[in-house]
Amino acid sequence: MVEAYLPKDLDECLKILNEKKVKIIAGGTDMLIQNRSHTGMSIGYRNDVLYINNLNELKNIYEDDAFVYIGAALSLEKIMESDIAPKLLKETILEMASPAIRHTATLAGNIGNASPAGDSLVSLYLMDAELEIRSINNTRRVFLKDFIKGVRKITLESDELITKVIIPKLMFEKAYFKKVGPRLSDAISKLSFAGAYQIYNNKITDIRIAFGAVNVTVVRDRLLEKKMIGKTIEELKGMIDLLTSWYDPLIVPIDDQRSNKVYRKEVAINLLREFIENLI
Ligand SMILES: Cc1cc2nc3c(=O)[nH]c(=O)nc-3n(C[C@H](O)[C@H](O)[C@H](O)COP(=O)(O)OP(=O)(O)OC[C@H]3O[C@@H](n4cnc5c(N)ncnc54)[C@H](O)[C@@H]3O)c2cc1C
Structure with missing residues (x-):
């Protein structure tokens, strides 16, 4: 029997990650496909799961002089609607999936999936994007290029969560x-x-x-x-x-x-x- 956790806030989420062995689910658009059953039975998750898409702390987008910060549970559609998201990222998202998928899928999910064909990764690498990663006792920042190590290989500990995607503000011709x-x-x-x-x-x-x-x-x-x-x-x-x-x-x-x-x-x-x- 698989447990599903639905934390009420980020602190509780990090506590669960610290104490339990769980698979993170944001929009679930990759997770549902990867765990689908071909027999018409319900989704066949093999691990306990932790849903993060109700966490308001992860649904914001804001900027300072140097960077735009995108919360890990903000949907692709909301990023496209934002006035401060980089133009190149918005143009990339427009070519990803359908509006229905974009309303639930997240940037952090595209990164966590680490597919060679993940569309947002191409523009995020180009812009030298970074990630904020948190666990109950630590916050670290890492370049996306150093976070992804290969096909579906990422450097994320079992108690860690991507909390933000951080994109430098750049001027291009x-x-x-x-x-x-x-x-x-x-x-x-x-x-x-x-x-x-x-x-x-x-x-x-x-x-x-x-x-x-x-x-x-x-x-x-x-x-x-x-x-x-x-x-x-x-x-x-x-x-x-x-x-x-x-x-x-x-x-x-x-x-x-x-x-x-x-x-x-x-x-x-x-x-x-x-x-x-x-x-x-
Ligand atoms: C019909 C369809 C069309 C699609 N079209 C495209 C497309 O055109 N281009 C494209 O690139 N992709 C496409 N995808 C794939 C998918 O929609 C994207 O990869 C999406 O960005 C995944 O986001 P999500 O929030 O749904 O991820 P989820 O399925 O929730 O998670 C994906 C992975 O990331 C991990 N993860 C999620 N959030 C975090 C976090 N905060 N911290 C750590 N790990 C995390 C999960 O554990 C999981 O391993 C498509 C999928 C479908 C079903």
Whole structure:
């Protein structure tokens, strides 16, 4: 028999996490699918579960001078409705799932699921997002890129909870997210791409490139990005073949039910080319 816990506030939630072995459920849109029964029986959870989606302390979004802070139980739809959520994140969420799913699904759930095809991860990596993680006795902050270690592998202790997603406030000349899927929304990506840049005096001062679903987690290489900084747009456009050769070894997709590795690799490289060709 599986126990389900519904804490009344965050303190009680952290106490339960400290004392019991439970699986966290936020919106449940991944958990329900992963634990569904194919026999028409009810959901087959194997562990006791802890529901966090009624915790008001985790449903806020606010900002200071440097960051936007998004509560772990705030739905994707509410993030899209917010005036302070980063534009790139809102554009990414618009391409995730359907409105019905977005009304319950959360950003922290997309992160906790740690799928290579998790759409929000691509834009969050691009923006150097961080997480606030709490347990009953500790609060820590970690970069998302250091939190996800591989396919469904995260560095979260059994008594810990993601409480906030923290996103630096950034200025980009242009930033965009592109999802390649069987149809937009309500389908998991075959692959995805996010690119952003900043220019001053015709020279690149910041450039960021990230790919989803072409490796065990998001591909973003800060050293390669640094090599592009200081170049003019014309110089970068003239280096396209070199740039794609830098990224080529990092793009190692797999064959699965959604796509195959040859298609994924070719499209990923084409999206990189398109991004560089369209720098203005
Ligand atoms: C029809 C459908 C379409 C979908 N389309 C997309 C899509 O287009 N793009 C996409 O990326 N995903 C998609 N998904 C997957 C899913 O909706 C997202 O990953 C969503 O963001 C998960 O959020 P959730 O709150 O429902 O997570 P849950 O299912 O509640 O949890 C997911 C995982 O995260 C953990 N977790 C949740 N919250 C926390 C927390 N605060 N601290 C620690 N761990 C936590 C859980 O323990 C679990 O392991 C789709 C799912 C469905 C069913």
